Amino acid sequence: MTTEVSSPSTPGDDAGSGLVLDGNAAAGEFSDVLAHDPTTVTVRCGTCSATQAFAQLRAYLGGPGTVLRCRECEAIVARLARTPRGTWLDISGSSSWLFLPRPARA
Amino acid sequence: MTDAEAGVRTARSAAGDGAAPRIRNRWHKATLIGLHSQSQHARTLALRVPGWPGHLPGQHVDIRLTAADGYTAQRSYSLAEASTPDRVAITVDLLPHGEVSPYLVDVMEIGDELDVRGPIGGWFVWEPGDPAIGDGPVLLLAGGSGVVPLVTMLRARQQARDKTPTMLVYSLRGPRDLMYGPELQRMTAASARASTPADTDIRLVYTRRIPDGHPRPPAHLSADDLQAPLSWAQPLATRVYVCGSSGFVDHATALLREAGYADHQIRTERFGPSGADR
Numbered sequence: 001m002t003t004e005v006s007s008p009s010t011p012g013d014d015a016g017s018g019l020v021l022d023g024n025a026a027a028g029e030f031s032d033v034l035a036h037d038p039t040t041v042t043v044r045c046g047t048c049s050a051t052q053a054f055a056q057l058r059a060y061l062g063g064p065g066t067v068l069r070c071r072e073c074e075a076i077v078a079r080l081a082r083t084p085r086g087t088w089l090d091i092s093g094s095s096s097w098l099f100l101p102r103p104a105r106a
Numbered sequence: 107m108t109d110a111e112a113g114v115r116t117a118r119s120a121a122g123d124g125a126a127p128r129i130r131n132r133w134h135k136a137t138l139i140g141l142h143s144q145s146q147h148a149r150t151l152a153l154r155v156p157g158w159p160g161h162l163p164g165q166h167v168d169i170r171l172t173a174a175d176g177y178t179a180q181r182s183y184s185l186a187e188a189s190t191p192d193r194v195a196i197t198v199d200l201l202p203h204g205e206v207s208p209y210l211v212d213v214m215e216i217g218d219e220l221d222v223r224g225p226i227g228g229w230f231v232w233e234p235g236d237p238a239i240g241d242g243p244v245l246l247l248a249g250g251s252g253v254v255p256l257v258t259m260l261r262a263r264q265q266a267r268d269k270t271p272t273m274l275v276y277s278l279r280g281p282r283d284l285m286y287g288p289e290l291q292r293m294t295a296a297s298a299r300a301s302t303p304a305d306t307d308i309r310l311v312y313t314r315r316i317p318d319g320h321p322r323p324p325a326h327l328s329a330d331d332l333q334a335p336l337s338w339a340q341p342l343a344t345r346v347y348v349c350g351s352s353g354f355v356d357h358a359t360a361l362l363r364e365a366g367y368a369d370h371q372i373r374t375e376r377f378g379p380s381g382a383d384r
Contacts, residue, residue: 019378053229
């Protein structure tokens with residue numbers, strides 16, 4: 001499987017493994033700080049205003065923190081880092097987060 | 107509301123926590139209680155997890171290993187079984203130069219412990235009866251071990267006796283890489299025996315080597331592989347789930363768009379050897 005992984009160009013400030021996953025893979029870390037399942041949140045990019053499910057953001061893992069980028073314009077929309085002092089959440093690259101109610105089930 | 111749905115919203119405090127505040131997504135201590143080989147380089151690990159809040163097909167967990175010196179390594183794995191009380195199963199494919207999968211596939215023994223966090227993710231989920239999917243059909247596209255959450259969906263569909271027409275297209279390198287082989291064969295056979303038109307189609311897309319007698323020559327996933335089976339009343343599925351490496355997901359998504367699928371119909375999950383080590 002891994003041989004099929006292409007090597008996407010990783011912007012230089014990511015200090016990560018270089019392998020791009022998606023928001024599904026980052027959801028465990030974000031679920032520690034959010035009261036809601038992160039993957040179903042609709043995130044609006046602060047740079048290009050594209051909206052996308054958190055699950056579809058591009059995720060850069062394996063560095064000192066988790067970096068999420070817009071899948072349309074590649075701008076950073078959120079960062080989460082764990083330090084001895086505490087957990088840092090930076091969402092300054094996004095303009096809104098829409099938390100949908102879970103659909104009612106029969 | 108099922109137990110599993112409640113579990114998505116709030117993980118229950120473990121019995122005995124007393125007045126401790128409810129922690130949403132805490133780490134659970136898990137003990138290995140079962141092993142089952144799934145291919146020459148993959149196996150399913152069944153773990154006993156007291157207080158596990160239940161999960162939905164398609165969700166995943168984070169697994170954390172801790173070395174004697176305190177170093178920890180963390181990875182995500184899709185849940186491999188429908189929800190069962192106090193039990194979590196994952197299917198792990200060996201990454202030859204990986205840090206975590208060699209331990210899980212070759213070393214870990216019954217009775218050994220690790221930490222599990224979850225269930226995680228409500229987006230890459232297919233619950234039988236989802237009103238957004240209606241009568242379907244549903245297309246499941248797997249690249250390599252990306253087949254794991256999709257087979258979990260198929261199992262949940264079978265358990266619920268759901269009749270949504272479904273096709274699994276499973277891309278793999280060669281016969282040695284086939285995961286869940288006997289189970290997929292049974293699903294296809296059961297579907298063929300049914301008096302109604304087949305409601306589960308399974309297509310194996312071998313990319314490098316084919317088993318003897320396989321009709322399709324080895325080649326990467328192509329537009330032809332995504333063509334609706336004859337039993338479908340419509341050319342496109344209502345919803346598509348794609349799980350595989352980033353390269354596979356990019357390739358599959360491009361083919362789906364060319365075939366006329368809109369982005370909102372496509373749900374993808376990417377996996378890879380990356381993880382958080384600290």
